[in-house]
Amino acid sequence: MNAKVRLGEFLQTRRSQLQPEDLGIPGYGERRRVPGLRREELASLAGVSVSYYTRLEQGQSLNASPQVLDAIARALRLEEAERLHLHDLARSSATGSGRGRRPAPERVTEATGQLLEALAHVPAIVTGRRSDVLAWNRLGHALFAGHLDPAAQDRPAERPNMARLVFLDAHTRDLYADWPAKARAVVGNLRLVAGRHPDDTALHALVGELSAKSAEFASMWADHRVTACAVATYEMRHPLVGPLTVTQQTLGQGQGQNIVVATTEADSPSRTTLTLLAQVVSPQHEQARPGIRANSG
Numbered sequence: 001m002n003a004k005v006r007l008g009e010f011l012q013t014r015r016s017q018l019q020p021e022d023l024g025i026p027g028y029g030e031r032r033r034v035p036g037l038r039r040e041e042l043a044s045l046a047g048v049s050v051s052y053y054t055r056l057e058q059g060q061s062l063n064a065s066p067q068v069l070d071a072i073a074r075a076l077r078l079e080e081a082e083r084l085h086l087h088d089l090a091r092s093s094a095t096g097s098g099r100g101r102r103p104a105p106e107r108v109t110e111a112t113g114q115l116l117e118a119l120a121h122v123p124a125i126v127t128g129r130r131s132d133v134l135a136w137n138r139l140g141h142a143l144f145a146g147h148l149d150p151a152a153q154d155r156p157a158e159r160p161n162m163a164r165l166v167f168l169d170a171h172t173r174d175l176y177a178d179w180p181a182k183a184r185a186v187v188g189n190l191r192l193v194a195g196r197h198p199d200d201t202a203l204h205a206l207v208g209e210l211s212a213k214s215a216e217f218a219s220m221w222a223d224h225r226v227t228a229c230a231v232a233t234y235e236m237r238h239p240l241v242g243p244l245t246v247t248q249q250t251l252g253q254g255q256g257q258n259i260v261v262a263t264t265e266a267d268s269p270s271r272t273t274l275t276l277l278a279q280v281v282s283p284q285h286e287q288a289r290p291g292i293r294a295n296s297g
Contacts (some may be wrong), residue, residue, distance in 0.1 A: 004056045006198070008057045011222040014076045015042050026200040026234055045075035064090050081192060081228035088195035103228070105156035106287050108135045122261055123246075123274070129145040129193055129256030139274075142281040143238065143246075147171045163190060163206065167214040169291040177235040177243070188227025193256070195226070241277045244270035 016036035018227050026039055037045075041055040048068060054066060056072075069090055073083040106128040108116075116124055116137055123143040125136040132147070133153045141150045146161055152158050154192040164170040166179075176182040194203055210217040232248045246262040253259060 005059060006092070006195075007086075007243075008059050008290065010086065010089055010224050011057045011072070013222070014078070014082075018042075021061055030118065042072075042075055044069040050070070079226075082226045083295050085192055085195045085226040092195070092198040106132065106134055108114075108257070108258065109255070112257060112259065115128070115253075115259060119259070119261060121278075122263055124261045125162075125261055126253070127162060129197065129200070130206055131164075131190070133160045133162060134257065138277055139283065140260075140262075140278055142240075143274075144175075145172070145234070146281065158187070161206065163210065167217045171239075174227070175236050175238065177237055181232075182234060183216065183231040184220060184225065185227055185232060187217065187223075188225050188285060189229055191221070191224065192228055193227045197256075238273075238277065239282055241273050244273040246270065246274075 006120070008147065012213045016034065018037045020037060023037070023041075023045065034168050039052045039054055042084060043050045046053065046068070048071065053072075066087065069087055070083065073086055074258065077230075078086060094157075094233075105181055108126055110128055113135065115137055116126060120137055121139070123137070123139040125140040125144060128134050135153055136144070136151075137149075142250075145165065148160055149158075152160055166174075166176075174177055190203070190207065194200070194207065197203060207221065211221060230250050231247065233245060235245050237243050244264065245268075246264055247261065249261050251259045251261065262274075264274050
């Protein structure tokens with residue numbers, strides 16, 4: 001999709017999600033033909049002309065200043081991650097997209113591999129820019145994808161993708177008691193990445209696949225929500241050990257890679273359950289230590 005179109009769709013969608021009464025704009029009992037704010041109302045709130053804002057939505061105005069973008073972000077009541085996403089979209093719209101090319105398979109750096117080894121006693125996985133699983137430790141595999149081949153992450157062409165698992169894999173869907181919350185977080189993160197890397201053809205292919213195969217993904221993607229989900233708590237229903245509540249923390253490692261770590265509260269039933277999971281899966285993983293070799297693939 002053209003970068004100008006992406007910017008316009010984001011602005012139009014977020015404008016439609018704002019209600020005039022929430023912003024103190026009198027409606028005088030009138031019925032509106034379209035939901036949300038009108039362009040002239042948004043432009044007034046942002047302190048820009050209606051014609052300028054209209055051109056911006058239509059992809060006809062380039063090089064919007066950071067000050068103008070921030071004013072529009074305030075008018076749209078964007079959160080920080082969404083504000084940065086707006087800047088990313090505007091930058092891509094102004095510079096134009098370069099030729100899309102499929103990037104080389106991502107590799108785990110030596111430092112990230114060492115950190116994953118140090119986290120042996122908590123579930124941890126390394127994900128790439130597009131949510132591909134680049135590596136996992138024993139507990140990470142057991143908690144998030146114990147039904148999959150533990151060595152799959154060593155084969156670039158067969159690496160599991162967490163976004164694909166959340167939307168298309170029944171096992172992963174059943175893991176989350178509040179699946180919609182997890183799904184929205186996944187989509188919001190992909191939106192953030194797509195804004196930063198508009199020419200990533202592999203990412204666009206993933207979005208296209210998920211949109212075609214999952215009506216829920218397509219609906220959430222069309223909502224244009226952006227989420228930088230560094231910390232989130234989820235209730236999980238593990239098929240081997242039962243329910244547990246984990247806090248998933250995403251630790252950025254640079255180059256678009258993250259380590260996702262799942263922790264539990266000290267002295268809690270969930271901590272006991274996680275300990276049980278470690279005991280249950282330990283025998284079948286004693287000889288192989290998957291997922292911690294640096295630069296695998």
